[in-house]
Amino acid sequence: MLLNSTGNLYICGGIDPSSAYLTRRLHRGRYRSTTPATPRQLTFPAAYPLTTKDRYEPSTAISHFSTGRAVVLALADDGKVWQWNNEVARLVKPLHVDVGERNVTRVVAGWDRASMFVKGTGIVYWPHDTPLRAGNAETDAVLIDTATIPGTGFAHSRYARESLDALEARIGQVVNHIALENYIVFITSLNKIFFYQASFPLPDLDPPAPTELTAFYPSTSDVPFKIHDIQGSFRSFAIFTDFGVQKGNRAMIEAVQSGTFDPTSTDPSHPLPTMIPALQNSSVTSIAFGDYHSQVLRSDGTIVAYGGDPQSCGAMGLGLSGGTGPLRGVLADYSNGTLGHNVGRQVWFDPWMHRWLGNMKEKAVAEGEGKSRGDMIFQHENHPRESVAAAVAAVGDHFEREGRKWEGGVVEEGEMGSYFVLKVAAAGWHSAALVLVDEEQAERARQKHVVPRKTESTLAHDHHEGTWEDIDAPWDQLTKALDWVWGVARWFLGLQERDQRLGAERKKREEEPEEHEGETKYTWSDLPFPRLRMANGEVMPGEIEVTG
Secondary structure, three states: OEEOOOOOEEEOOOOOHHHOOEEEEOHHHOEEEOOOOOOEEOEOOOOOOOOOOOOOOOOOOEEEEEEEOOEEEEEEOOOOEEEEOOOEOEEEEEOOOOOOOOOEEEEEEOOOEEEEEEOOOEEEEEEOOOOOOOOOOOOOOEEEOOEEOOOOOOOOOOOOOOOOOHHHHHHOOEEEEEEEOOEEEEEEOOOOEEEEEOOOOOOOOOOOOOEEOHHHOOOOOOOOOOEEEEEEEEOEEEEEEOOEEEEEEHHHHHHHHHOOOOOOOOOOOOOOOEOOHHHOOOOEEEEEEOOOEEEEEEOOOOEEEEEOOHHHOOOOOOOOOOOOHHHHOOOOOOOOOOEOOOOOEEOOOOHHHHHHHHHHHHHHHOOOOOHHHHHHHHOHHHOOHHHHHHHHHHHHHHHHHHHOOOOOOOOOOOOOOOEEEEEEEEEOOEEEEEEEEOHHHHHHHHHOOEEEOOOOOOEEEEOOOOEEEEOOOOOOHHHHHHHHHHHHHHHHOOOHHHHHHHHHHHHHHHHOOOOOOOOEEEOOOOOOOOOOEOOOOOEOOOOOOOOO
């Protein structure tokens, strides 16, 4: 989903995955949808004109949106709430809740529930696939049956700092909420965390009260503790506090609800809050949760991924198992739910970095000294599972360290990198990011990795513009995916004509003889595939010296 500065929403792919027409079967049981990937603007009923740069329409100018499983919710500037279950919006209003004018302050879509926060009422939710009552779809709001979480309607004011209602007084003012699978979790002004099983419908009399989630609190009261935010989706969430970021999940909530939660348990299978090392002391600003993976945005504009890459499909942004993914630590046909747990795997956006990995993979699979090590990673069926896991982890750590040096000498410590991520999102088995690119700085960083040589080169120097292009180096699937992302971004920003001009210039350069052909090479061209010491103490096979 894309929201531009005018307030228009665009979508790539489809809203409801179950309605996408799946035709092409990929290897290892994966499918590819034929839903168009070109951004398309979401539409509104005919009675509500689209807002444009030349005509502001507060009813369709979107200020905030949230995506869930097969649903999109959006809040317009005039307070209207729109819901998409397909690509045409329906204006929704709770049947028994007076939303008034601009009383809705937040919309949150989840796995199986859609929700909004209504001033004076609280958190209101409903099944996102609830039948919509009949009416004139072109002009009428659709009335929906909803449920309200008890005790969540209090708001501080200059006249009332505390509620007279006992439940509201215990809960306080809701600061933020998320919608997980079957649960809604929220934080309040009293520095508390609560969860609510989002059953529907609720009983008319004596609906259950929210349950306080004390598992995240310090064991002693003398420890400074301030809750700043909560973020999450599906079955995972994170609590941002003064002393770090703690991760929780639905299993922990269920254990608390059933009375089986034990904060002192030493059983590794018992669901306890976890302090992911990769999230601590690293200036995390937001975390996007997929089904099994997470993307962590840091204040320096970089993303690190951790978790598991389902079926090694590329969801983490580290490559496919059949491509260069194993060089980033992605295991093929193995569980890797703790990938990046300690350090995090930084997501790379520069195509040359993926070119570098592609060249390293060629060295690993080609006949030669490095093939015995490459076989452990890319032909893992012939090796014990433990050895494969250790080798992939060691190689992933190695290229992570080397990759973080890519812009060394070009970007000084504390300076903005060439690729600065403004926003990150994740859902299911995929991820996306909005990236600010300094192309000139990125090019200077690339030039660091080009040196003179006397043998035939795969590089061509454009002596008119001082740029370098790859003519016949192999591109793996991840590089092609990045090209598609940049193409979509340029289309969205209106840079199509510029792209066409640059493409024509590139084609012309490729057709003309190059004066500097054969004079340069990559800095890694003569480097062997690394031989590393693994975490179990063993050294990878080979004849060269151990790296590092």
